[in-house]
Amino acid sequence: MMKLSALLQDIDILQNTVPGDPDIGEVRYDSRQVQPGDLFVAIRGYATDGHQFIASALEKGAAAVVCEEAPDGVPAIVVASSRRALAQIGGNRFGHPSRKLTMVGVTGTNGKTTTTYLIKHILEAQGIKTGLIGTNQNLIGDEIVPTERTTPESYELHRLFAHMVEAGCTHCVMEVSSHSLVLDRVYGIDFAVGVFTNLTQDHLDFHHTMEEYRKAKAILFTMCDKGVINMDDPASEKMMLDAACPVETFSAKLDAADLTAKDIRLHADSVDFVASADEGIARVHLGIPGEFSVSNALAALGTCRALGVPLDKAADAMRTAHGVKGRAEVVPTPTDYTVLIDYAHSPDGVENILRAARGFTKGRVIALFGCGGDRDKTKRPKMGAIAARLADFCIVTSDNPRTEQPEAIVEDIVAGMQDSKTPKEVIVNRPEAIRFALDMAQKDDTLVLMGKGHETYQEINHVKHHLDEREIVAEYFAQKF
Numbered sequence: 001m002m003k004l005s006a007l008l009q010d011i012d013i014l015q016n017t018v019p020g021d022p023d024i025g026e027v028r029y030d031s032r033q034v035q036p037g038d039l040f041v042a043i044r045g046y047a048t049d050g051h052q053f054i055a056s057a058l059e060k061g062a063a064a065v066v067c068e069e070a071p072d073g074v075p076a077i078v079v080a081s082s083r084r085a086l087a088q089i090g091g092n093r094f095g096h097p098s099r100k101l102t103m104v105g106v107t108g109t110n111g112k113t114t115t116t117y118l119i120k121h122i123l124e125a126q127g128i129k130t131g132l133i134g135t136n137q138n139l140i141g142d143e144i145v146p147t148e149r150t151t152p153e154s155y156e157l158h159r160l161f162a163h164m165v166e167a168g169c170t171h172c173v174m175e176v177s178s179h180s181l182v183l184d185r186v187y188g189i190d191f192a193v194g195v196f197t198n199l200t201q202d203h204l205d206f207h208h209t210m211e212e213y214r215k216a217k218a219i220l221f222t223m224c225d226k227g228v229i230n231m232d233d234p235a236s237e238k239m240m241l242d243a244a245c246p247v248e249t250f251s252a253k254l255d256a257a258d259l260t261a262k263d264i265r266l267h268a269d270s271v272d273f274v275a276s277a278d279e280g281i282a283r284v285h286l287g288i289p290g291e292f293s294v295s296n297a298l299a300a301l302g303t304c305r306a307l308g309v310p311l312d313k314a315a316d317a318m319r320t321a322h323g324v325k326g327r328a329e330v331v332p333t334p335t336d337y338t339v340l341i342d343y344a345h346s347p348d349g350v351e352n353i354l355r356a357a358r359g360f361t362k363g364r365v366i367a368l369f370g371c372g373g374d375r376d377k378t379k380r381p382k383m384g385a386i387a388a389r390l391a392d393f394c395i396v397t398s399d400n401p402r403t404e405q406p407e408a409i410v411e412d413i414v415a416g417m418q419d420s421k422t423p424k425e426v427i428v429n430r431p432e433a434i435r436f437a438l439d440m441a442q443k444d445d446t447l448v449l450m451g452k453g454h455e456t457y458q459e460i461n462h463v464k465h466h467l468d469e470r471e472i473v474a475e476y477f478a479q480k481f
Helices: 048-059 082-091 111-127 154-166 178-182 210-222 236-242 289-308 310-318 347-360 379-388 406-415 432-441 469-480
Strands: 013-016 039-041 066-068 076-080 102-107 130-133 138-140 143-145 173-177 191-196 224-230 247-251 259-266 271-277 279-288 338-342 364-368 392-396 424-426 446-450 457-461 463-466
Touching: 013 457, 039 048, 039 082, 039 338, 048 066, 066 082, 076 082, 076 154, 082 154, 102 210, 102 289, 111 130, 111 173, 111 289, 111 310, 130 154, 138 154, 138 247, 138 379, 178 210, 191 210, 191 289, 210 224, 210 236, 224 236, 236 247, 247 289, 259 289, 259 347, 271 289, 279 289, 289 310, 289 347, 338 347, 338 469, 347 364, 347 379, 347 446, 364 379, 364 432, 379 392, 379 406, 392 406, 392 432, 432 446, 432 469
Parallel strands: 039 066, 066 076, 102 173, 102 191, 130 173, 191 224, 224 247, 247 259, 338 446, 364 392, 364 446, 392 424
Antiparallel strands: 013 076, 130 138, 138 143, 259 271, 271 279, 457 463
16 A cells, blocks of 8 residues: 555656545556556557546446546546656555666667677676566566566556565666667666667567657666767767767777677677777677677677676686577587578578578578568568578568458568569468478578577467467477477
């Protein structure tokens, strides 16, 4: 229980029609979860508007409602932004736990997950207990907390921060999506360091233009004490101009950056390079393949430098870092070809992983992929064109069709492959497509399964059906051998 006035502390209230100062049981932003004595916060969502469910929340016994527009006779606290109010309420409810943590936020189209894991690994090698919030899962030290979205809603974020503090964490590194910045899920959080990995086409169904998408990510650099920015990305100059904090840069190509990579060597299962900064150089080995791994490693090293970890110590710690599930993940198989699983679901992501595979593959590169439904349709033919250009054989299949027809999504992808002579096969059923790919793979080939990554489901018409590509591969070989 907590007094309403305590939950509303420091919130700019436009109108308050709630009688007295009731005790509040829990804070809800989903009317279906409301119980007697709860506070319901009506937020305007991407698909639905919580204001439509105020009456339902009150029928279920809500003691009061926080909203932007209050119906007549409703015990309401009217605010300018319910989303921001929810974030502030979360901070008040859990004792502002983010203020007790050194917060690190990583934003960018690709590389966020791997970069956050590398930062966590380096910090914990220094004896710093670190929490993590991201796409794959949330971690409180070593405890795994499942996640539904890259950045949880603000109230759940503060609950997670509180658990981290209780568990003895002093630092938290989190992926910060463009959605979360625009929708105020991270409103009011002070980040010690903000990190920018890159900007490529994604989420244009939500942001509409690339510049709007970039500006969304730039919000992070108005919320942090120091920025760490990838100088190799074309958007970096604008990101630095928009930053309201000192910025340090990293680059795998340019000498002008604060942290650079020299003598880069790419291997089938790792990368090696020499990291160079004002304080000296350090030899870096990271057991994740691909040129993009150099950028991710630099982002992590630059972040840890900004947090006070010497470059040589950070580089030493990185040697023992393992790959992240669903990111250039090598699937164990009793065969003489390689199977990779990667989360690539944007044009740049597809290009990165296929270039990485091309770099070490002696035989053919076989690309299997689809595109998600109810998302940016303009990237579909682009992903098809890139795959046809970089792979020796393409298998176009279904990803998460959501409420769209899988066949229609496939047609959009294939449209971008019409001018290519690269052979392709269309098999909409994803498990069937994977088995087809395994059947055709030969010695020294690399089969790249793109799009699902860490996911163990396929979403069709709002229902998540179990689908783990690792299991499909394992079952295939169990039957074959």
